[in-house]
Amino acid sequence: MHANTPHSRRALALVAMTGSLSMIMLDVTVMGVALPSVRESLAMTAEQTQWAVNGYVLALASAVGLFGKLGDVIGRTRAFLLGIMLFACASAMVGAAPTAESLILWRVIQGLGAALMQPASAAMVTSLYRDGERGRAMGIYVGISMAFLAVGPVLGGLMVEWLSWRWCFYLNLPIACTAIALTLAAKPPKFPRQTLSIDIVGALLLLLGLPAFVAGIQLATARGWTDTLVALLVLGGGALGVAFLFWELRHPTPLIRVALLRDRGFLSNALVLLVVQFAMTGLIIQQSLYAQSVFGFSPAMAGMSLMPMMLPILLIVPRAGRLYDKVGVRVPSIIGLATASLGMATMTLGIWLRSYLVLAMGMALFGAGIGLAMSPTNTDALARVRLEERGEASGVIQTFRQIGGTTGLAVLMMVSAIAMQACPLPPQIAGDPTLPKLVVLAAGGDEDARVTLENSGDLSIAAKTTMRDLMVCGTTASGVAATVSCLLALGIAILWSQPPIRRNDDAVRE
Secondary structure: OOOOOOHHHHHHHHHHHHHHHHHHHHHHHHHHHHHHHHHHHHOOOHHHHHHHHHHHHHHHHHHHHHHHHHHHHHOHHHHHHHHHHHHHHHHHHHHOOOOHHHHHHHHHHHHHHHHHHHHHHHHHHHHHOOOOOHHHHHHHHHHHHHHHHHHHHHHHHHHHHHOOOOHHHHOHHHHHHHHHHHHHHHOOOOOOOOOOOOOHHHHHHHHHHHHHHHHHHHHHHHHOOOOHHHHHHHHHHHHHHHHHHHHHHHOOOOOOOHHHHHOHHHHHHHHHHHHHHHHHHHHHHHHHHHHHHOOOOOHHHHHHOOHHHHHHHHHHHHHHHHHHHHHOOHHHHHHHHHHHHHHHHHHHHHHHHOOHHHHHHHHHHHHHHHHHHHHHHHHHHHHOOOHHHHHHHHHHHHHHHHHHHHHHHHHHHHHHHHHHHHOOOOHHHHOOOOHHHHHHHHHOOOHHHHHHHHOOOOHHHHHHHHHHHHHHHHHHHHHHHHHHHHHHHHHHHHHHOOOOOOOOOOOOOO
């Protein structure tokens, strides 16, 4: 499928790939607004609540490199179709989950399905379009999908309020079926395959190291950093991560082409995507919880409250793709990340002031900045490598993005929990031997603690007020951390972004 291929077939493939990525993005944030209902329905502990959100992103981050390589071996179209079928089946099982443990298990399997289809879909889109067209195509692919990252809470809220939280996951089934039908109708070309050579050692290092590291961070919230298990998980996971990098640099057929990071422009793009995803994923989920806990919004209103972030993304991303085709990545990336940093700082101020107006202004700025920066950054990363390397390059980029998302969720939740524990409590709460711990646990998402507080008689009103105060304190601290992350991404773009590389090997054989 090259420049002479009918536009209609490329358009069908683009719609299918965009739909698949939109599902992945949707399921990252839909849990945020649905979480209070899920937590109550399945009587989740605070730790289970974290894993219900992060198990999906962690599985995606851990497996996307391996499955990106597998897609190059078995064929991108086949990998995409297998991934989307696994994702759809797991979505149905999440919706039907009778217990917290089964929901977390199927969320992990959902993440594995997403890891199989995401790198295949990104590589297919970049390979179907030439220079001059690729930026616009990737603008549609990334932009609409980024909008679904923001629209997830909206759809989730409507589903929770009108139907059930379970329909947040059943919704994936018609989208998956449509994407499969469009892919088969588009008849994608047979992309160049690589010979069968899977780096098993590298896969094990990544599959063991990243979950251990993230699990250690999440456990530190409850056990503290001096706990032996926490130290073993964080240090052991970090050591496995370092070993993975050294192994991949020396392996003849690495799982993830870490050597691609020697291109300073590719490294800049990968780090920007990692850091922005770190800031964005965790805070969107926390804002959905904040809107329900502090503003008292219903699930549907909480979802709709994120619309100021979604609309700028929808309006700006297509234009950002065309801008990349004209001027490259540096200008839109720097301007976009500067705007996103200002937006994140404004959002944090709105959280602290408990002002939705200020919060909405910040969301609009952040959405505009993300819309301008992310599509050119993603497009430039894949355009910097040869056609036959784009599956691997997509695996590297998606691994960076998802590592940013899963560590961002863990770290921002940890920052929020630490801030809650450090906030002063009113005398009537602080003077009780059991209430302080219960209030902090309830504010952090423990359903048993919340129910106990609601049954605490005269203290229930004071406890609820204190929980809201702690939520403001914790979410504000997370916002500060997310703002610093956005500024770090801006610094990387200023120092390291490079002119685009134009290649002549973009036509794909039928």
